[in-house]
Amino acid sequence: MSPIRTGFIGAGDIARSHAGILKDNRDVVLGAVYDIKEDISRQFAAEHGMQYLSSIEAVIDDSDAVYIASPNKSHAELTLLALEQKKHVFCEKPFALNLSDAQKIMESGEGNGQIYQLGFNRRFAPVYWKMKELILAGEIFPKSFNIKMNRGELQVPAWLSDPEQTGGFLFESALHLVDIVRYLFGDVRKVTAVGSKSIYPCVDDFSIIFEMESGIHGVFSSTAHATWIFPFERVEIYGDHSSIFNNEMESVSFCLDLESEVEKLEYSQLPIEDRWGYRQENKAFIDRISGQQSDESSLVATKIDGYKNVELLESIYDQIGLGR
Ligand SMILES: NC(=O)c1ccc[n+]([C@@H]2O[C@H](COP(=O)([O-])OP(=O)(O)OC[C@H]3O[C@@H](n4cnc5c(N)ncnc54)[C@H](O)[C@@H]3O)[C@@H](O)[C@H]2O)c1
Missing domain, CATH: 3.30.360.10 (Dihydrodipicolinate Reductase; domain 2)
Incomplete structure (x- = not known):
């Protein structure tokens, strides 16, 4: 299986932590990043050997799997955009801020074999x-x-x-x-x-x-x-x-x-990556996309x-x- 091309939306603290971990995963290639602050995106791209792209849509289009690491308010909308484009999604918590958005996400991407995972490290x-x-x-x-x-x-x-x-x-x-x-x-x-x-x-x-x-x-x-x-x-x-x-x-x-x-x-x-569970949750996400059962993927x-x-x-x- 070719490596999973992984993109980031939001390039702040938690994105840095995930990207640092994914860099060591042989099944992953870090792709593109978008942050509303261009200087932050460019710095993140340079730090992690990624490509800076100037829109959310371009990052989603470029990726097999998308990490949503922007502030809470944006999660539901970005998740729906990525799921509609048939991408795997790792979204930082929270899932959504209200039940109506939560319901829309429940109904999106079902049956397409897409993996969805929430960042409960x-x-x-x-x-x-x-x-x-x-x-x-x-x-x-x-x-x-x-x-x-x-x-x-x-x-x-x-x-x-x-x-x-x-x-x-x-x-x-x-x-x-x-x-x-x-x-x-x-x-x-x-x-x-x-x-x-x-x-x-x-x-x-x-x-x-x-x-x-x-x-x-x-x-x-x-x-x-x-x-x-x-x-x-x-x-x-x-x-x-x-x-x-x-x-x-x-x-x-x-x-x-x-x-x-x-x-x-x-x-x-x-x-801290292991003590707080970040490394394990990233492994679980990539294992699930690759179809590998692991102890982590059951959690x-x-x-x-x-x-x-x-x-x-x-x-x-x-x-x-x-x-x-
Ligand atoms: N699981 C955890 O342990 C953990 C820890 C910290 C944060 N989080 C979650 O991660 C998310 C980000 O938190 P953080 O601490 O990294 O915040 P942060 O402020 O450090 O980073 C957020 C980044 O998103 C960018 N941004 C804002 N709106 C955007 C948009 N619409 N599209 C793209 N980029 C946008 C900001 O410019 C900023 O660089 C939050 O939802 C937070 O709840 C989870």
Whole structure:
């Protein structure tokens, strides 16, 4: 099979991370890039040995697979453009900012053998992968959970505090762990949420209760103005005298009964690309396009995950009633 020609729309921080990883993948050739800021596109193209093209359409046309790495607001429109041109799509989270766009993406590109993948790297981060493994192996049967996902600020990049651009703070970092709720515990039956606009012009404090179809339940909190003091992200799972928790994506600890010692797996020495799951998610995308089954490819977030996440977040914002 000839290498997969991969193009980029958006050439900021996360695009740089993906391109750096893809450069080492033998099944990929980096193609063209477009960013609304020409100087950024040109610099990105030079750094990664890519071609600068002056329109989104030209990059899509040039590519077998398109990475969408522009701000949230543009994701749905760009995804639809690429899917309509029968291209494989890797889109950074979020999937879309409302259910009507999410529905259009669900219906686009179906049946054409195109691969779609959402950028939920945490699914592949060793700490969360280990939690999933322990649950799937029946080492722990979760009864309840306690999750938090904070941000230090909404200032860098500047568009992060603008709900017109992001869709609201929950569509930003916090969405990673909303996705982890479904990844670890399955579908959600009911959410109950309160929130407030405390510091930024968007809802920036959330307290949410999840009730899952499986009968288990948990709490989820998120604030956008915490400072970057650790821990800003933590999942605690409680079973029958058993528990698992992580310290960021640095380590995961678990104790599976009252007699055993606590086991701790430490990942802090891994490069961030592996520790945060970026390398693994890129491998999964390329493996899926090449038709190769791999451990990674079974973990991906697909369109249906994207749709369900948007459905959940809409329901949370509707309950809070303060807009985004
Ligand atoms: N999965 C993760 O861990 C992770 C981390 C960071 C960002 N993200 C997501 O990636 C996306 C980009 O975030 P970032 O941190 O790289 O932002 P960034 O501001 O560093 O980069 C975004 C780039 O997109 C360009 N751009 C804006 N509108 C565009 C358009 N319509 N077409 C083409 N280019 C456009 C900007 O000029 C900028 O260079 C966001 O959706 C964000 O939520 C995901």
